[in-house]
Amino acid sequence: MEKRQELYAGKAKSVYATDDPDLLVLHFRDDTSAFDGERMESLARKGMVNNRFNAFIMERLQAAGIPTHFVKRLSDTESLVKKLEMIPVECVVRNLAAGGLVRRLGVEEGKELVPPTFELFLKNDALHDPMINESLAETFGWATPEQLAEMKALTFRVNEVLKQLFADGGLLLVDYKLEFGLFKGQIVLGDEFSPDGCRLWDAETRNKMDKDRFRQGLGGVIEAYEEVGRRIGIGFD
Numbered sequence: 001m002e003k004r005q006e007l008y009a010g011k012a013k014s015v016y017a018t019d020d021p022d023l024l025v026l027h028f029r030d031d032t033s034a035f036d037g038e039r040m041e042s043l044a045r046k047g048m049v050n051n052r053f054n055a056f057i058m059e060r061l062q063a064a065g066i067p068t069h070f071v072k073r074l075s076d077t078e079s080l081v082k083k084l085e086m087i088p089v090e091c092v093v094r095n096l097a098a099g100g101l102v103r104r105l106g107v108e109e110g111k112e113l114v115p116p117t118f119e120l121f122l123k124n125d126a127l128h129d130p131m132i133n134e135s136l137a138e139t140f141g142w143a144t145p146e147q148l149a150e151m152k153a154l155t156f157r158v159n160e161v162l163k164q165l166f167a168d169g170g171l172l173l174v175d176y177k178l179e180f181g182l183f184k185g186q187i188v189l190g191d192e193f194s195p196d197g198c199r200l201w202d203a204e205t206r207n208k209m210d211k212d213r214f215r216q217g218l219g220g221v222i223e224a225y226e227e228v229g230r231r232i233g234i235g236f237d
C-alpha cells in the first residue's frame with residue numbers, strides 16, 4: 001500500500017489517498033479544537049494517543065460484529081481505513097446528562113438517562129452542528145430512513161459494548177458521537193472513537209477524563225486520555 005496525495009485536512013485529522021481506491025490513510029495530528037474550531041491548540045502526543053485508542057476500540061467493535069472502516073494501524077499516528085462516502089449526520093447517545101443536553105434542557109449534570117437518549121446533529125461547522133431529526137435528514141437527503149434506522153441500531157450496539165468495556169476500567173461512558181458512511185452500499189462506522197468525541201468520568205470521583213478537560217481549561221488533557229487507555233488495557237509506549 002502506497003500513501004498518495006492529501007485529500008482533506010480536518011481540524012484534528014488529515015486524510016490521504018492510497019494506491020487502492022477503496023482505502024485511505026487517516027493521520028491523527030496533535031491539533032485539538034473546541035467550539036467548532038474557535039479554539040485550536042497543539043497538544044503533544046495527542047495524535048499518537050488517539051490513533052492507538054481508536055485502533056483498540058475499533059478492533060473491539062469489529063470483534064463484536066459492528067462493521068467498521070478500520071483496517072489496521074500503520075504507525076504511531078496513522079491508520080489504514082476503508083474509504084467511505086460519509087453521511088453528514090452525527091449520532092449521539094447519552095447515558096448521563098452533560099454538555100449540550102444540560103445547557104438545552106436545564107437538567108442536572110450527571111443525571112442518569114433511562115433509557116439512554118439518541119440525538120442527531122448535522123455535520124456543519126459553519127452552522128455549529130445544529131441538532132436535526134429523522135424527518136429533516138430524509139427531506140434534505142442527508143440519509144434515508146433505512147440508513148438512519150441502521151445507524152441508530154448500530155450506535156446503541158456500540159453503547160452495550162463500550163459501556164461495559166469502560167465500566168471494567170472504573171469509568172462511566174457519559175455520552176459519545178459516532179459518524180457513519182457507506183462502503184459498497186453498506187452502513188459502516190467511520191471516523192474515530194477517542195476521548196475527543198465522548199465523555200468519560202471516573203466512576204468513583206466523577207473526574208472528567210475526556211475532551212471536556214480541554215474545553216473547560218482543566219489541564220492534564222493527554223495525561224487523562226492515557227490514564228483512560230491504561231485502565232482499559234491500551235499501551236502507549
Ligand code: ATP
Nearest residue numbers: 009010011012013015069081082083084086190191
Ligand atoms: P469534525 O472535527 O467535526 O469531525 P473535521 O472534518 O474537522 O470535523 P477531522 O477528524 O479533523 O474532522 O477530519 C477527518 C475527516 O475525515 C472528517 O470529515 C471525517 O468525516 C472524514 N472521515 C473519517 N473517516 C473516513 C472514511 N473512512 N472515509 C472517508 N472520510 C472519512
Ligand code: TYD
Nearest residue numbers: 098099100101121129175176177197198199
Ligand atoms: P454535546 O453535549 O451535544 O455537545 P457539546 O460537546 O457541545 O457539549 O455532545 C455530546 C457528545 O458527543 C460529547 O461527548 C461530544 C460529542 N460530539 C462531538 O464530538 N462532536 C460533535 O460535533 C457533537 C455534536 C458531539
